[in-house]
Amino acid sequence: MVTLVTSGIKISVETGFEGRFFSKHGPLYVFTYDVQIENMGNDTVQLLGRHWFIYDTGEGPSEVEGTGVIGKQPVIAPGEVHTYRSGCHLRASIGAMRGVYKMIRLSDNTEFEVQIPTFQFFASPRLN
Numbered sequence: 001m002v003t004l005v006t007s008g009i010k011i012s013v014e015t016g017f018e019g020r021f022f023s024k025h026g027p028l029y030v031f032t033y034d035v036q037i038e039n040m041g042n043d044t045v046q047l048l049g050r051h052w053f054i055y056d057t058g059e060g061p062s063e064v065e066g067t068g069v070i071g072k073q074p075v076i077a078p079g080e081v082h083t084y085r086s087g088c089h090l091r092a093s094i095g096a097m098r099g100v101y102k103m104i105r106l107s108d109n110t111e112f113e114v115q116i117p118t119f120q121f122f123a124s125p126r127l128n
Contacts, residue, residue, distance in 0.1 A: 004117035008041025009103065013119040018087070020123065025091075031121040032087040033097070035069070037114075039076040043105045046075045047082070050116075052099040058092030075106070093123035 003012040018030040039045055052064040067073065074082040088097070098118040104111045 002117040002119050004115055005040065006114045007112055008039065008043075009045065009101075009114045010036075010038040010040050011101070011114060011116050012036040012038070013117060015119055015121055017122065017124045020093075021089075028089045028091065029093050029095075029121070029123050030087060030089045031095075032085055033119060034083065034085050035116075036081055036083050037074075037076060037101070038081045039078050042078055043107045044075060044077045045103045045105055047073055047101050047103050048111070049073075049102040050099055051102070052097055052116075054088060054090075055096040056090040056092055057094050058090060069101075088121075090121060095121045097121075 001012055001014040003010060014034045016032045018032055021028050021030060037047065047069060049067045050069055054062045054064065070084050070086055076082050096118055099116040101114045101116060102111065103114055
């Protein structure tokens with residue numbers, strides 16, 4: 001698990017390998033990532049969006065930007081934790097992701113970014 005704290009928001013990410021599948025374009029490696037967003041600050045915040053940088057050694061880097069996470073824009077009070085699971089598929093058995101969450105403090109409507117630590121993907125057979 002990797003963890004990073006930015007502006008009182010703690011982001012922790014753990015990855016998993018789901019398997020190798022074949023498409024008409026070749027093999028795909030499917031990974032999951034579990035995210036914990038913990039509000040260690042004094043203000044209630046809302047996650048507005050995310051911006052991901054995805055590094056696939058089989059295809060090169062790409063970016064994904066969008067509203068919320070898995071269709072939600074959670075409000076997180078001080079001391080609360082929001083968790084979710086998502087996933088990605090890569091052309092190679094090794095890759096990584098990093099990014100930022102776009103958030104807002106509800107007390108004064110100040111927008112800010114929270115860094116998501118770089119986390120890596122490894123297909124299980126490569127670890128042997």
